[in-house]
Amino acid sequence: MDCEDVMSERQQEKKAGDSAFEKRVRRRVAAREHTFYVGATPGLGGLLAREAEARLGLDVTRVTGGVEFSARLETLWEAALHLRLANRILVRLSTFTADGFNRLERRTAEIPWELWLPADADIEVVVTTHHCRLYHSGAVAERVEKVVAKALPGGGKGTVPQKIYVRGEDDHFTLSLDAVGDPLFKRQVKTHGGRAPIRETLASAILAMAGYTGDGPLADPMCGAGTFSLEAAMLATHTPPGLFRQFAFEAWPSFREKGFAHLKREGEVGIRRFEAPMIFASDLDEGAVGRLGKTLAGMPFGGAVSLQVADFFALNPASLSADPGVVVFNPPYGKRIKGGNDAFVKRLLAHLGAEWKGWKTAIAVPKAQVPRPLPEGFHEHPMSHGGLDLSVIIGKLP
Ligand SMILES: C[S@@+](CC[C@H](N)C(=O)[O-])C[C@H]1O[C@@H](n2cnc3c(N)ncnc32)[C@H](O)[C@@H]1O
Known part of the structure; x- marks a missing residue:
């Protein structure tokens, strides 16, 4: 499907009151469980795992650099709002092996990017590879960006920053989408800097x-x-640390403003004086x-x-x-x-x-x-x- 096909499909859906597009977003994104990776400061994975389990009420798995858990998007919103020890949250979109660009592009194109990303996304692709035949990270980024851009009406050059992470190890690739944007230690509470502030x-x-x-x-x-x-x-x-900032997922088609506003209101009401x-x-x-x-x-x-x-x-x-x-x-x-x-x-x-x-x-x-x-x-x-x-x-x- 090329860019024009996507646009005409979107326009048709627009005519139909967006309902077909929304249905697809609901079916393929909102109603499903996804795997989320939560990154911790080196040395703090264990503390983060305990915090996430206690706060989110689910089992998490310790992985290199952080923890992973499976849940629906509402749990992502809750994690972003409440976890004090998390630096970032990614949603895992696909894992596959690829030893050539054709396969990398084909597997990347299988991801329904238009259901995940805002139409006017401004895409950045960040690649790390280790022991891969596709070792040139710049070339990998270019191919992935081209495929994602095709799926979006704005061609990936819009105004809403969104970051995609590609990690390759021994020809095994993981594609993830940054769900929060600015790292979570940026609470947007401090209006000032200081000498050597701690994160x-x-x-x-x-x-x-x-x-x-x-x-x-x-x-x-x-x-x-x-x-x-x-x-x-x-x-x-009991103030949620994410109460004063915005998150990348707020621009996703799957975002439900009312549901998130409800979570935030619960957080505000719970603030102890x-x-x-x-x-x-x-x-x-x-x-x-x-x-x-x-x-x-x-x-x-x-x-x-x-x-x-x-x-x-x-x-x-x-x-x-x-x-x-x-x-x-x-x-x-x-x-x-x-x-x-x-x-x-x-x-x-x-x-x-x-x-x-x-x-x-x-x-x-x-x-x-x-x-x-x-x-x-x-x-x-x-x-x-x-x-x-x-x-x-x-x-x-x-
Ligand atoms: C590395 S900074 C602390 C950063 C702080 N924890 C933050 O996250 O922003 C060290 C601070 O120690 C303060 N300081 C140094 N000697 C001090 C003293 N004897 N009494 C009080 N403050 C002192 C300095 O003025 C400076 O603000």
Whole structure:
């Protein structure tokens, strides 16, 4: 079928009130279960699997880099809205073997692209191959793009960005469609940047590792752009982390605005209000504190956080909370620190040991800068942050 055939078929369907096209979308996409891949930050697959099973109420399978599950599209919407540890979600469209371009094109053309993608999609094809006879990723991308473009009235050069992933390994190809667009750690909550902010998904994972459940006090005494405090506030108030952003699937023909709006409304209604803040953010940097204050003021969960300009080493934890809770840091690291970063972390640990008795602690630092030996009762959890090997030092202060 060439581009003109698709257009005339669409036009005929338009005449028939779109009902034939909609029926096909319903039958082939909306009414079926699909396999979804949810990508995690390296080192966090296990935590993501536990979160997805608890949140979505289904069994997930651990795979390289994340988890997979089978479900209908409504579960995808729910996952995108609620998972705090997921970086991206793809829908698996086809897997096949191909050792030549003809077969690659034929199998790609079997996917009903027009039922998945918006008519005015702007397609980007991202290819990785490993041990494949079709090893030239640029040529693979070109062929796949050509086939997909034929299926769409806008020829794949429209205005709505949509990304297709092609992964080839030993001549075995998987074609997937990016369901969310911008990575999920982009919550579109922060209106400001900051010095070396930690990713939202990583901040959430560190909070979970430190044992923060959203119920007790949390201190974020080097808050910078405030990622820990924002993530903790959303968790404590039961705010869905995806509530403030948009997703690629909202442009798909299978998207049902009413159904998704209902899910979002349920999320909004469930937001818990706090009478007194239980999350204590502070920083030496007045500008950073001011910017975080502005973000919090515009958010329904803002009341959960108290803010002040303060030097951590002069802060009295008893002035924050009578009961010990969780204290989290990703301290400044790199050349900027006099005496090296492990000296700073040692000082931090010594100060915490003397003044923050009973608090559970998590400190994220580059792996090479973990002071050794760690104090008794502390262990480290390796993870990766934008290509940098990090360790989270976790323990409870005696
Ligand atoms: C890497 S940034 C923190 C990033 C933050 N967690 C985020 O995600 O945006 C380190 C922060 O530590 C703050 N800082 C450094 N020394 C401090 C001290 N003694 N007391 C309070 N804040 C301090 C810096 O001003 C900076 O904002």
